Amino acid sequence: MTYDYQARVFCVTGAAGGIGSALCLMAARRGARIAALDRDVDGLASLVSALPGKDHLAHAVDLTDDDAVAQALQQVGARFGRIDVLINNAGMTSAERFDQRSVASIRHELSVNLISPMVVTRLAIPLLEQSDDPRILSTVSLGGIFPLGETPMYTASKFGLRGAMLALAMDLGTRGYQVGSVLPSATDTPMLWQEAVDGGNSLQFLDPPQQPADVVRAYQRMLDKPRVERYPKASESWLVRVVMLMPQRIQTLLPLFRGRGERGMERYLRSLQERGVATRVGDQWVLLAEGSTHSMHS
Ligand SMILES: NC(=O)c1ccc[n+]([C@@H]2O[C@H](COP(=O)([O-])OP(=O)(O)OC[C@H]3O[C@@H](n4cnc5c(N)ncnc54)[C@H](O)[C@@H]3O)[C@@H](O)[C@H]2O)c1
DSSP: OOOOOTTOEEEEETTTSHHHHHHHHHHHHTTOEEEEEESOHHHHHHHHHHSSSSOOEEEEOOTTOHHHHHHHHHHHHHHHSOOSEEEEOOOOOOOSOTTTSOHHHHHHHHIIIIIHHHHHHHHHHHHHTTOSSOEEEEEOOGGGTSOOTTOHHHHHHHHHHHHHHHHHHHHHGGGTOEEEEEOOOSBSSHHHHHHHHTTOOGGGGSSOOBOHHHHHHHHHHHHHSOOSEEOSSHHHHHHHHHHTTSGGGHHHHTHHHHHHHHHHHHHHHHHHHHTTSEEEETTEEEEOHHHHHHHHHO
16 A cells, blocks of 8 residues: 555654655655754754745754643644654764763763653644544664664663554554654764764674665655564664574674774765765864765755
């Protein structure tokens, strides 16, 4: 069955980011009305100007602020009267090492990646109830089923989000909701650019990163044929799921791939340099703001 986007209301968090903006563009091109939520004001303005049609709403909101989220959803309700598809997509990661980062930054990462999707979902229920086909979808991550040593809080948040989505599918599924997660591996977006220049987890670069369009295709499949989980790269998902059957082996297996990952990360950084997204200053890589904006919307 093909999902009919016409006049459906999509509420997308992290809408100004790499995956979020590609999702909004795909849905709007098929006739959906978009409620775009993000804290990035300039990114939202640039997204809305790129969306076909006029019946869209962009609302700047820090998703870790519960009152601001409630206000944002009130705006969505006032404008559209319902939400058909809620996509919890906002997220962040940090290359700060666990033993050096502040307690506040640990709380912040958990708050953005795990608590805020649950708060948004809870507060969106009255609007989802107005839909004849309510969907709750989340962008999790392959990091939601496989731990990466450099990013334990990202792992915690995405393992938690994956679990919550599976439980919500069991709970709200009995009331006609379709609940599901998309679990991408490394994707070429500002989040990954930042992680690469900050020297994040090299294992993500064993293969060249996929594009936001690949993640969007997984969302389209999810909408056409609902499932509790969809993986943009099915082969990787099987590999990590098999390795997770023997978690005691992870520490001995992963170092075997580290050299290949580091070479992949170096290649990726050089590709960012060629695209004008990043440059090397001394022995450090840094992002170039202008190049970043151009590369995301080109
Ligand atoms: N890029 C990857 O390699 C990758 C891989 C797997 C999963 N993901 C997940 O995909 C989702 C989208 O990420 P992306 O890759 O497009 O990254 P991105 O950085 O391009 O987009 C993330 C967006 O979330 C917004 N955001 C972050 N914190 C916020 C807050 N407190 N309030 C409001 N908005 C906030 C940012 O402003 C940004 O626009 C995230 O959940 C991420 O964890 C990404």
